[in-house]
Amino acid sequence: MPLTLYDKIWNDHLVHQQDDGTALLFVDRHLVHEVTSPQAFEGLRNFNRKVRQPGLTLAVADHNVPTTDRSKGISDKESKIQVDTLGSNCKEFGILFFGMDDKRQGIVHIIGPEQGFSQPGTVIVCGDSHTATHGAFGALPFGIGTSEVEHVLATQTLVQKKVKNFRINVNGKLPIGVTSKDVILQIIGTIGTAGGTGSVIEYAGSLISSLSVEQRMTICNMTIEGGAKSGLIAPDHKIFDYLKNKPMSPKNENWEKAMKYWKTLKTDEGAKFDKEINLVAEDILPMITWGTSPQDVITIEGKVPNPEKEQDIDKKNSIERSLRYMGLKADTLAKDIKIDKVFIGSCTNGRIEDLREVAKILKDKKKAAHVEAMVVPGSGLVKEQAEQEGLDKIFIKAGFEWREPGCSMCLAMNADKLKPEERCASTSNRNFEGRQGRGGRTHLVSPGMAAAAAVAGNLDDVRKYQN
Amino acid sequence: MQKFHSLQGVPAYLPIVNIDTDMIIPAQFLKTIKRTGLGKNLFFVMRYDDDGNEIKDFILNQEPYNKSKILITGKNFGCGSSREHAPWALLDFGITCVISSSYADIFYNNCFKNGILPIILEEEKIKELSEYSNRKEEISIELSEEKIIFGNNEIKFDIDPFKKKCLLEGLDDIALSLEKSKKITFFEKNLKDNKPWIFND
Ligand code: SF4
Numbered sequence: 001m002p003l004t005l006y007d008k009i010w011n012d013h014l015v016h017q018q019d020d021g022t023a024l025l026f027v028d029r030h031l032v033h034e035v036t037s038p039q040a041f042e043g044l045r046n047f048n049r050k051v052r053q054p055g056l057t058l059a060v061a062d063h064n065v066p067t068t069d070r071s072k073g074i075s076d077k078e079s080k081i082q083v084d085t086l087g088s089n090c091k092e093f094g095i096l097f098f099g100m101d102d103k104r105q106g107i108v109h110i111i112g113p114e115q116g117f118s119q120p121g122t123v124i125v126c127g128d129s130h131t132a133t134h135g136a137f138g139a140l141p142f143g144i145g146t147s148e149v150e151h152v153l154a155t156q157t158l159v160q161k162k163v164k165n166f167r168i169n170v171n172g173k174l175p176i177g178v179t180s181k182d183v184i185l186q187i188i189g190t191i192g193t194a195g196g197t198g199s200v201i202e203y204a205g206s207l208i209s210s211l212s213v214e215q216r217m218t219i220c221n222m223t224i225e226g227g228a229k230s231g232l233i234a235p236d237h238k239i240f241d242y243l244k245n246k247p248m249s250p251k252n253e254n255w256e257k258a259m260k261y262w263k264t265l266k267t268d269e270g271a272k273f274d275k276e277i278n279l280v281a282e283d284i285l286p287m288i289t290w291g292t293s294p295q296d297v298i299t300i301e302g303k304v305p306n307p308e309k310e311q312d313i314d315k316k317n318s319i320e321r322s323l324r325y326m327g328l329k330a331d332t333l334a335k336d337i338k339i340d341k342v343f344i345g346s347c348t349n350g351r352i353e354d355l356r357e358v359a360k361i362l363k364d365k366k367k368a369a370h371v372e373a374m375v376v377p378g379s380g381l382v383k384e385q386a387e388q389e390g391l392d393k394i395f396i397k398a399g400f401e402w403r404e405p406g407c408s409m410c411l412a413m414n415a416d417k418l419k420p421e422e423r424c425a426s427t428s429n430r431n432f433e434g435r436q437g438r439g440g441r442t443h444l445v446s447p448g449m450a451a452a453a454a455v456a457g458n459l460d461d462v463r464k465y466q467n
Numbered sequence: 468m469q470k471f472h473s474l475q476g477v478p479a480y481l482p483i484v485n486i487d488t489d490m491i492i493p494a495q496f497l498k499t500i501k502r503t504g505l506g507k508n509l510f511f512v513m514r515y516d517d518d519g520n521e522i523k524d525f526i527l528n529q530e531p532y533n534k535s536k537i538l539i540t541g542k543n544f545g546c547g548s549s550r551e552h553a554p555w556a557l558l559d560f561g562i563t564c565v566i567s568s569s570y571a572d573i574f575y576n577n578c579f580k581n582g583i584l585p586i587i588l589e590e591e592k593i594k595e596l597s598e599y600s601n602r603k604e605e606i607s608i609e610l611s612e613e614k615i616i617f618g619n620n621e622i623k624f625d626i627d628p629f630k631k632k633c634l635l636e637g638l639d640d641i642a643l644s645l646e647k648s649k650k651i652t653f654f655e656k657n658l659k660d661n662k663p664w665i666f667n668d
Contacts, residue, residue, distance in 0.1 A: 015647065015650050015651055015654045016647050016650050018629070020627070020628055020629035021627070021629070022629055024644060024647060024650070024651075026651070026654050026655075026658070028665050035497050035498075035550070036549065036550065036551065038499075038500035038501075039500065039501065039502050039551075042500070042501075043641075047641070049641070052651075053655075055666060055667065056665070056666070063497075064498065076498075078498035078499070079498055081498075081500060082498050082499075082500060085500050119664075122665070127549060128548070128549055129547065129548045129549040129573060143549040143573055144549060144573065145549050145550075145551040145554075145573060145576065145577035145580065146551040146577075147551060147577065147580035147581070147640070148576070148580070150641065151640055151641050151644065154641050154644075154645065155641060155644045155645060155648075155651060156651065156655075157644055157647075157651060159640060159644065161627075193485060193543060193546055194542070194543045194546070194569060194571075197543075197569065197571070197572060198572070224547075227543070227546065227571060227572070229572050248667065250664035250667075254663055254664040255664070257662075257663065257664065258662070258664045261662065293485050293487075314484055314541070318483075318484055318485070321483075411489075411494045411548075412494055412495075413494045413495065413497065413498070420517070430487075430489070430547065430548075432487045432489040432490065432547060433489070433490060433512065434489055434490070434493050434512050435489050435494075438493070438512060438517075
């Protein structure tokens with residue numbers, strides 16, 4: 001029977017199929033961060049359990065770390081306890097940990113790929129919903145809760161139920177200035193935030209194959225915003241080239257063996273998908289979100305919706321609620337939305353390519369006077385690379401702040417946050433109420449669009465800024 | 468884990484769709500290294516004003532809903548992050564049953580790990596039940612029979628048999644999986660032979 005990529009990886013990891021329909025799946029890679037792990041380690045200690053495969057586990061502090069000068073440590077007491085707790089837990093259980101002063105430190109979904117820890121055909125888990133990022137490598141990633149983190153630490157397995165196969169094909173070429181962030185926003189706008197519930201999405205089609213590894217990560221990253229369990233893309237030579245010589249990639253003869261296996265990782269001709277949709281790349285425009293759910297998307301040429309035109313009462317109420325929160329009037333043009341802040345970073349768009357994209361637009365320009373803007377690189381290595389290329393100078397000259405790596409204003413757990421009613425063009429992945437600070441208003445955009453917004457002082461069409 | 472058998476009480480009705488985990492418990496409360504103590508910050512932004520005073524209009528700030536064990540909500544409840552702090556906060560507040568027409572996957576799973584029963588019902592039935600909340604009348608949940616009893620009526624709900632068993636018996640997932648230790652060891656051995664690179668050997 002022809003199989004999908006998801007079927008293949010699933011079958012390859014089956015430790016035990018249970019009568020109730022669930023299965024015990026082997027976990028090859030476990031990423032751990034400070035926020036969702038302390039209670040899991042505590043659970044292990046309470047039951048006198050060990051970490052079964054410490055060598056398949058990698059830990060980093062990212063959510064809580066300050067992005068300003070780190071020489072003074074973490075001033076927030078609770079954050080400090082959490083980060084320190086991760087360090088001591090890793091020591092106690094023998095897990096490799098990238099501490100705050102390690103240049104390999106960064107956002108968990110950025111460092112996994114960077115280190116070659118994320119590999120094709122592996123089951124990867126992390127106590128974080130954006131784990132789907134690693135699906136860009138042809139892996140099967142799952143975001144899990146803390147109880148499951150504890151389960152994986154103790155057993156190196158995860159109890160899962162097989163879900164549906166959903167394929168999203170994007171064919172064609174993207175117009176200039178349109179990026180993979182716009183593609184995924186368009187997809188979420190199309191299927192809705194619950195559109196992927198109960199399925200694993202495979203992204204396919206000529207556009208997807210033409211994307212760079214980093215652009216693929218941006219697409220897989222936001223799979224959870226479409227409600228799906230996981231998202232993946234069949235690996236190809238771009239993935240193999242990317243992984244070659246990464247610190248944790250297979251070496252020598254193991255590389256050859258791995259390559260042989262990796263090349264089998266694709267959906268068979270004729271495999272059955274429970275659901276399939278098609279998008280045409282040429283039709284995708286630069287997107288923004290106007291509301292408080294990632295499915296609230298419009299193009300930069302569009303207008304904020306008018307609840308009066310909505311028939312469905314639930315939807316009407318929800319639009320009204322979002323508009324009120326966002327401080328927007330119905331039918332406002334996207335380009336007339338004035339912004340106060342710009343945030344460039346996060347596991348969606350904090351990689352080197354994203355920063356190059358931003359630098360290209362900011363070169364020889366200045367941000368609007370009223371705008372505060374910052375770039376937070378996704379990892380210490382991204383930061384180093386950007387500095388080698390002189391990108392930091394372009395940012396600083398344009399009036400941006402250049403920060404230390406971490407999650408930062410993506411979720412506002414550290415000092416980086418919006419004040420009530422402040423409006424932000426952000427390259428992150430969630431525009432929920434209060435996500436970037438209480439009362440803060442988030443518009444999700446691509447890195448280029450964020451740069452354009454910083455220069456214009458309002459949301460603007462990145463296509464005008466192509467050098 | 469606490470067992471779940473049956474439950475009786477006045478449900479609280481929160482008719483908002485797409486309630487995300489940031490709304491259930493905002494990021495500033497994720498700095499804890501404990502599972503308990505989050506209940507006072509449940510639905511923080513909707514529950515308190517900027518000065519930290521309770522907002523009277525919010526349902527969980529009103530009698531008798533401030534003691535509700537059952538929460539009825541709009542669809543796609545618990546979307547967003549994987550934070551188990553969301554079910555921990557519900558539990559710590561005292562809510563051990565949620566009723567909605569749909570949930571986000573990770574949140575749904577996380578509920579079962581904490582002895583919370585998430586019930587899925589059709590929208591129409593939800594509307595019907597919400598009347599009981601509005602009238603401050605009690606409803607009861609019987610997990611073993613998979614039904615909700617209200618007035619002289621009852622509604623059946625569906626639940627995965629394994630999940631049901633875990634809730635009824637308060638089973639520890641990890642202990643169950645560790646019983647399959649031999650199978651895991653066997654799998655690991657094969658893996659070392661067939662895909663040695665996984666172990667970085
Ligand atoms: S950058 Fe944002 S979305 Fe990504 S892991 Fe950090 S907090 Fe989560």
